[in-house]
Amino acid sequence: MLEKDIQEILLTDEQIQEKAKELGAVLSQEYADKFPLAIGILKGAMPFMSDLMKHVDAYVEMDYMDVSSYGNATVSSGEVKIVKDLNTSIEGRDIIIVEDIIDSGKTLSYLIDLFKYRKAKSIKIVTLLDKPSGRKVPLEADYVGFLVPDAFVVGYGLDYAERYRNLPYVGVLKKEVYSF
Ligand SMILES: O=P(O)(O)OC[C@H]1O[C@H](OP(=O)(O)OP(=O)(O)O)[C@H](O)[C@@H]1O
Numbered sequence: 001m002l003e004k005d006i007q008e009i010l011l012t013d014e015q016i017q018e019k020a021k022e023l024g025a026v027l028s029q030e031y032a033d034k035f036p037l038a039i040g041i042l043k044g045a046m047p048f049m050s051d052l053m054k055h056v057d058a059y060v061e062m063d064y065m066d067v068s069s070y071g072n073a074t075v076s077s078g079e080v081k082i083v084k085d086l087n088t089s090i091e092g093r094d095i096i097i098v099e100d101i102i103d104s105g106k107t108l109s110y111l112i113d114l115f116k117y118r119k120a121k122s123i124k125i126v127t128l129l130d131k132p133s134g135r136k137v138p139l140e141a142d143y144v145g146f147l148v149p150d151a152f153v154v155g156y157g158l159d160y161a162e163r164y165r166n167l168p169y170v171g172v173l174k175k176e177v178y179s180f
């Protein structure tokens with residue numbers, strides 16, 4: 001039913017699961033002798049955080065922050081709103097930010113400033129998707145799953161107007177769904 005709104009599937013469930021395994025193995029090595037705090041950025045990063053963490057073999061703590069800047073639009077409002085803050089103090093902690101996508105870069109550049117202000121010891125970013133063509137502020141992730149083209153993508157956590165997060169794959173949304 002949902003598939004009728006999808007122009008093209010970019011990444012299958014299998015490709016995403018394989019990538020979660022790969023990135024989990026890298027993080028396991030990197031944090032083997034540390035006690036990092038992984039922070040999933042809701043709502044979009046929920047499925048990726050859950051799949052990725054299953055493959056991290058280290059003493060990792062998890063917390064979530066809910067931030068939003070897109071609302072029902074396909075371009076960032078530029079205003080990053082904290083809907084729910086962390087439960088954990090991050091002072092002196094090694095932070096792993098887990099994101100679904102970096103597009104304009106505004107969400108993460110806001111969060112990095114905030115986490116530095118809160119005196120995190122180190123901050124690394126792992127993102128499933130990176131859309132370099134969308135960048136409005138300079139920002140690079142430490143670990144990137146896949147690059148995506150200049151198109152609005154949905155699925156596997158990513159929404160348009162709160163829909164399509166439950167698709168098991170990542171696909172390009174048909175333009176007629178959001179431009180009328
Ligand atoms: O690099 P940017 O242009 O800031 O875009 C990336 C952010 O936008 C989306 O979140 P959104 O604000 O839509 O909230 P959601 O995760 O609840 O959908 C996505 O999940 C990222 O957090």
Ligand SMILES: [Mg+2]
Nearest residue numbers: 044070071159
């Ligand atoms: Mg969204």
